[in-house]
Amino acid sequence: MSEQAIEKKDSAIGGDTAIQITEMHKWYGEFHVLKNINLSVQRGERIVICGPSGSGKSTMIRCINRLEEHQQGSIMVDGIELTNDLKNIDAIRREVGMVFQHFNLFPHLTVLENCTLAPIWVRKVPKKEAEATAMEYLTRVKIPDQALKYPGQLSGGQQQRVAIARSLCMKPQIMLFDEPTSALDPEMIKEVLDTMISLADTGMTMLCVTHEMGFARTVADRVIFMDGGEIIEENEPESFFTNPQSDRTKLFLSQILGH
Amino acid sequence: MTDISQKTYAPGQHPDLPPPALTTGVLGWMRANLFSSVGNGILTLAALAVLAVVLPKVLDFVFFDAVFFAEDRQECQALGSGACWAVIIERFQVSIYAFYPDELRWRPNLAFVLLFVALGPLLFDKFPARKQMLFFSMIYPFLAAWLVVGGLGLEPVETNKFGGVMLTIIIGVTGIVGSLPLGIVLALGRVSNLPAVKIVCVGFIEFIRGVPLIALLFIASTMLNYFLPPGTEFDLLLRVLIMVTLFSSAYIAEVVRGGLQAVAKGQYEAADSMGLTYWQSMRLIVLPQALKISIPGIVNTFIGLYKDTTLVIIIGLLDVLGVMKSALADPKWNGLAVEVYIYTAVFFFISCFAMSRYSLYLEKKLHTGHKR
Numbered sequence: 001m002s003e004q005a006i007e008k009k010d011s012a013i014g015g016d017t018a019i020q021i022t023e024m025h026k027w028y029g030e031f032h033v034l035k036n037i038n039l040s041v042q043r044g045e046r047i048v049i050c051g052p053s054g055s056g057k058s059t060m061i062r063c064i065n066r067l068e069e070h071q072q073g074s075i076m077v078d079g080i081e082l083t084n085d086l087k088n089i090d091a092i093r094r095e096v097g098m099v100f101q102h103f104n105l106f107p108h109l110t111v112l113e114n115c116t117l118a119p120i121w122v123r124k125v126p127k128k129e130a131e132a133t134a135m136e137y138l139t140r141v142k143i144p145d146q147a148l149k150y151p152g153q154l155s156g157g158q159q160q161r162v163a164i165a166r167s168l169c170m171k172p173q174i175m176l177f178d179e180p181t182s183a184l185d186p187e188m189i190k191e192v193l194d195t196m197i198s199l200a201d202t203g204m205t206m207l208c209v210t211h212e213m214g215f216a217r218t219v220a221d222r223v224i225f226m227d228g229g230e231i232i233e234e235n236e237p238e239s240f241f242t243n244p245q246s247d248r249t250k251l252f253l254s255q256i257l258g259h
Numbered sequence: 260m261t262d263i264s265q266k267t268y269a270p271g272q273h274p275d276l277p278p279p280a281l282t283t284g285v286l287g288w289m290r291a292n293l294f295s296s297v298g299n300g301i302l303t304l305a306a307l308a309v310l311a312v313v314l315p316k317v318l319d320f321v322f323f324d325a326v327f328f329a330e331d332r333q334e335c336q337a338l339g340s341g342a343c344w345a346v347i348i349e350r351f352q353v354s355i356y357a358f359y360p361d362e363l364r365w366r367p368n369l370a371f372v373l374l375f376v377a378l379g380p381l382l383f384d385k386f387p388a389r390k391q392m393l394f395f396s397m398i399y400p401f402l403a404a405w406l407v408v409g410g411l412g413l414e415p416v417e418t419n420k421f422g423g424v425m426l427t428i429i430i431g432v433t434g435i436v437g438s439l440p441l442g443i444v445l446a447l448g449r450v451s452n453l454p455a456v457k458i459v460c461v462g463f464i465e466f467i468r469g470v471p472l473i474a475l476l477f478i479a480s481t482m483l484n485y486f487l488p489p490g491t492e493f494d495l496l497l498r499v500l501i502m503v504t505l506f507s508s509a510y511i512a513e514v515v516r517g518g519l520q521a522v523a524k525g526q527y528e529a530a531d532s533m534g535l536t537y538w539q540s541m542r543l544i545v546l547p548q549a550l551k552i553s554i555p556g557i558v559n560t561f562i563g564l565y566k567d568t569t570l571v572i573i574i575g576l577l578d579v580l581g582v583m584k585s586a587l588a589d590p591k592w593n594g595l596a597v598e599v600y601i602y603t604a605v606f607f608f609i610s611c612f613a614m615s616r617y618s619l620y621l622e623k624k625l626h627t628g629h630k631r
Contacts, residue, residue, distance in 0.1 A: 065531075067528050090536070098529075100529065106548075108547045108551065121535060122539075150627040167533075
């Protein structure tokens with residue numbers, strides 16, 4: 001399976017590659033969490049990553065912006081190699097937005113301040129301009145009227161939409177989503193997914209760890225299935241869901257779609 | 260009451276009803292707080308009975324039978340059976356300035372008034388012209404030192420003439436203002452990933468916390484002379500100020516470290532993922548939250564430090580307690596320990612209670628409706 005994956009990568013190089021992960025390994029102490037990960041993401045591509053818990057999905061996308069360190073192999077993001085050089089890490093983080101399972105909004109700042117903080121301090125955008133941009137994105141996620149409230153006063157779904165707007169305010173090239181809907185009530189999942197779908201329509205490069213198979217079907221260009229720290233299978237959503245290749249994928253899909 | 264709750268409404272049509280009468284207002288409060296059970300009711304009545312017996316006696320001693328003006332203790336006893344506040348009134352000036360020259364007392368007075376001008380913009384963010392005033396706050400320590408110690412055009416005053424309330428405030432405020440930033444830096448150092456920084460900070464904190472303040476004050480007053488080159492003049496008060504600041508900063512560091520650990524890991528990750536540098540994420544994201552959580556602990560440490568300033572009496576500096584104790588040695592006032600200690604206690608209580616109220620105000624102001 002991984003042989004096949006590498007061949008696929010080779011054909012992809014030379015195009016407009018946003019992320020290139022090559023033979024990447026990661027260990028937590030003695031524990032081998034990520035094994036020989038190879039993944040190439042084109043600009044504008046939408047990728048959904050799924051798999052059982054503990055399979056390394058989150059760890060993998062967290063390696064892309066160096067929230068986790070990999071020990072072997074290489075990761076190139078936007079043409080920049082991810083090394084221990086802080087300059088490279090900061091450069092990559094400026095281009096990669098991330099949305100977390102638990103939102104991670106800053107509770108001591110208003111919604112608007114949450115959105116303008118990074119543009120002002122990292123991109124050195126003037127305050128007025130940053131606020132205008134923030135209001136634009138807050139309007140896009142449909143909560144401009146909450147701008148002066150604190151995150152603690154919003155519902156979970158609203159908080160996650162603020163988190164998405166906050167990431168977009170940095171004008172990133174790539175967006176990473178780490179289970180963005182799994183801490184939400186069913187009624188709020190839809191509003192967040194709608195926001196993500198409209199973001200996908202703008203041509204954003206997206207990597208999304210999620211169990212929302214409906215989202216994967218409608219939005220993803222490619223679905224990746226991981227288990228035990230390896231990429232087991234990757235395919236277009238249609239073939240992935242109707243004709244999974246490995247037994248492990250079949251079992252996973254039967255469990256997740258069976259009810 | 261009963262017929263309201265027995266009324267039925269169609270599903271979805273139930274209006275908001277007022278709460279039962281006994282759960283709100285004065286009656287509700289009394290029921291909830293004073294008579295919530297038979298046991299509590301008995302305790303409330305017992306407490307009232309004790310107050311009825313004790314309170315008149317206390318008031319008699321402090322006010323009605325007290326003597327405010329007298330020449331010495333004999334006269335006090337002749338005039339009334341209560342407290343002899345005459346000793347406090349006679350010693351009041353000394354309790355504040357100790358041996359500071361009379362004609363120069365306007366200098367510490369001015370420094371004291373300016374202290375509030377300097378603290379205002381630091382403590383209250385709605386202070387008028389706050390940005391400009393913060394500049395004054397920054398130069399205030401040097402201005403105050405110049406006013407109090409003299410030199411550069413002002414007549415110098417030896418620091419061994421300092422004492423009383425003035426000395427307590429000098430040591431307390433310096434310790435508080437100096438130890439907060441130092442403590443924050445030590446806390447950040449202790450949780451740092453850089454091994455050298457971490458070892459230095461952990462070593463410093465553990466050493467200081469493991470040694471009593473009295474021992475450190477002794478080191479400051481005697482042993483430092485052995486380490487310093489012979490002939491160096493190093494003011495005793497300055498040494499004490501440094502020791503008190505270092506001592507308190509170690510405690511502040513541990514309180515702040517607790518706050519740092521209470522900030523969710525996701526906050527650090529969100530800050531990192533947006534490309535903020537270490538110092539930016541500490542200053543803008545982590546410390547505001549960590550310090551907010553630490554406010555009770557920080558103020559607790561400050562209050563402890565402020566009261567610990569009385570320990571300087573051991574190395575011969577006379578703070579407010581030390582000065583007042585010397586009044587007891589005066590044959591004129593011999594034996595009036597209760598009055599003298601009440602006075603000192605009231606002084607400390609007012610200072611510490613003010614700090615405590617400010618910390619509550621700050622906690623309320625910084626509360627932004629999020630759960631921790």
